[in-house]
Amino acid sequence: MSGESERAGGDDEKRGGDTEEREAEIEWGEGDPRVLFVMNLVLSTVFAAVVVYGLSYLDLAAFSVVNVASAALVLTAVTYLVTN
DSSP: OHHHHHHHHHHHHHHHHHHHHHHHHHHOOOHHHHHHHHHHHHHHHHHHHHHHHHHHHHHOOOOOOOHHHHHHHHHHHHHHHHOO
């Protein structure tokens, strides 16, 4: 029984060190570029859809796939340039 608790304590100490390293990586890590690109694309598309919908509500632009895709492409490019 005491052998198990000693092993568990040793594992906890090991995990504690790993946890600190992981926290440092999370704090300073940039992340996987593929995931960041997909997130940028999805969020830009959603934002572009909202903007184009608002413009169509005001009769300033038509709400179409082409307009949303164009706005999303521009937003994605601008976001990429600003963050890099």
